[in-house]
Each structure stands twice: as structure tokens, then as C-alpha cells.
Amino acid sequence: MRLRNKPWAKPLIDGNPDLIVTNPNEYRGKWETRFKRSAPLFIEVGMGKGGFIIELARLHPENNYIGIEIQTTVAAIVLKKQIEIKLPNLQLICANGSGLSEYFEENEIDGIFLNFSDPWPKKRQEKRRLTYRTFLKQYQNVMSDEGTIEFKTDNRGLFEYSLKSMNNYGMNFEQVFLDLHKNEEAMLDNVMTEYEEKFSKKGQPIYKIVANFQKLEQV
Numbered sequence: 001m002r003l004r005n006k007p008w009a010k011p012l013i014d015g016n017p018d019l020i021v022t023n024p025n026e027y028r029g030k031w032e033t034r035f036k037r038s039a040p041l042f043i044e045v046g047m048g049k050g051g052f053i054i055e056l057a058r059l060h061p062e063n064n065y066i067g068i069e070i071q072t073t074v075a076a077i078v079l080k081k082q083i084e085i086k087l088p089n090l091q092l093i094c095a096n097g098s099g100l101s102e103y104f105e106e107n108e109i110d111g112i113f114l115n116f117s118d119p120w121p122k123k124r125q126e127k128r129r130l131t132y133r134t135f136l137k138q139y140q141n142v143m144s145d146e147g148t149i150e151f152k153t154d155n156r157g158l159f160e161y162s163l164k165s166m167n168n169y170g171m172n173f174e175q176v177f178l179d180l181h182k183n184e185e186a187m188l189d190n191v192m193t194e195y196e197e198k199f200s201k202k203g204q205p206i207y208k209i210v211a212n213f214q215k216l217e218q219v
């Protein structure tokens with residue numbers, strides 16, 4: 001999803017520094033100070049229009065959440081919603097998820113969500129995929145050993161690539177679903193994203209991987 005930059009987006013972001021950050025490096029090791037209380041911290045990289053992270057934050061006031069989005073206008077759309085609802089346990093970052101190690105300290109994060117990430121299907125675009133090994137390295141750097149990556153997609157090519165990439169990296173698989181929406185138990189606590197709504201309505205299977213870095217040496 002590429003949105004043309006809207007003229008209102010940047011001023012809105014600049015006018016709400018308490019809700020959204022464009023200089024995440026400055027909060028490295030200090031994200032707790034952006035929330036009302038200290039709590040486990042979960043992030044979504046590529047939050048899109050934010051339906052998933054907003055709903056998760058609403059359902060789990062016991063956790064803190066940060067939604068990260070690279071596109072200014074898309075991040076500003078989520079910000080508009082957060083200005084209305086002002087969830088105290090949700091913060092937003094408008095920046096590239098490739099810089100996570102600069103934004104977070106080691107072990108600062110307790111879990112990472114990657115939902116319907118752009119597939120970047122061409123071989124020359126591989127490095128942009130959010131499950132490319134350099135991204136996995138960033139996740140390993142910033143996430144605690146007990147944390148998991150939860151990855152959902154409708155894109156079979158990206159799913160197969162991500163399984164391979166995580167396996168080659170040495171990650172452990174906790175769960176793999178080939179058709180998430182057919183699994184009643186897994187659906188009990190499933191929070192839908194905008195893309196998930198769209199693709200599951202068309203009858204497409206949703207793939208999901210839950211994996212961790214436990215007992216892996218830093219590479």
C-alpha cells in the first residue's frame with residue numbers, strides 16, 4: 001500500500017509529539033518514559049492504518065505497544081485515530097523499521113508483530129522484506145529471549161520465503177498455520193488487521209508463523 005503524501009500529514013505529526021515520534025533514536029532505552037506506566041513492550045513493524053495495534057492496545061491495557069510505519073501519510077492516519085481515543089498504552093513511530101537497533105536497547109522489547117508485510121517479490125528486492133536476515137538480526141538484538149515474532153500474511157511466496165529465512169537463521173518455530181482462519185483455537189485471540197479482513201473475505205488462506213530466538217548465539 002503506497003499512499004500519496006497528503007499535505008496535512010506532516011504538520012499533524014509535528015503537532016503531536018506526545019503521541020508520535022519521528023526521532024526514535026532519542027528514546028533508545030527510555031521508551032518507558034513515553035508511557036503512563038512500565039509494562040511489557042510489544043511493537044508492530046509496518047502497522048499500516050493501525051487497526052491491529054490499536055485493537056491490541058485496547059484489549060491489553062496491561063501491556064505497552066508501539067506501532068511503526070515508514071509512510072508519513074499512513075502513520076498520520078493512525079495518529080488521527082489515536083488523537084480521538086488517546087490510548088495511554090500506545091505510542092507511534094514514523095520511521096523505517098530497518099533501524100530498530102538504533103531505536104531500542106537490547107532486550108527492550110517483549111514481542112514483535114509483522115502483519116501482511118510488503119512481499120517485494122523480485123529477487124533484487126529481497127533485502128526490503130521484513131523477514132530478510134538483516135531484519136531478523138535487528139529483531140534478535142532488541143527483543144528479550146522469551147519474546148516471539150508473530151508473522152501473518154496472505155502471500156504464499158512471502159510465507160515460504162519467511163519460513164526459509166527464519167529457519168536458515170536458526171530460529172525456533174512455535175506455531176505454523178497454513179490456514180489460520182480454519183483453526184478455531186488459534187482464532188480465539190486473533191486480532192484482525194485491515195489486510196487480513198480484506199483477504200480473508202475473498203476466501204484466501206491466511207498463513208501465520210510464531211517463532212523465537214531462544215538459545216541462539218548473537219550472529
Ligand SMILES: C[S@@+](CC[C@H](N)C(=O)[O-])C[C@H]1O[C@@H](n2cnc3c(N)ncnc32)[C@H](O)[C@@H]1O
Nearest residue numbers: 046047048069070096097115116118193194195
Ligand atoms: C501491506 S501493508 C500492511 C498493513 C497492516 N499491517 C495490515 O496488515 O493491514 C504494509 C505496511 O508496512 C509498511 N512498511 C513497509 N516496509 C516498512 C519498513 N521498513 N518500516 C516500517 N514500515 C514499513 C508499509 O508502508 C505499509 O503501510
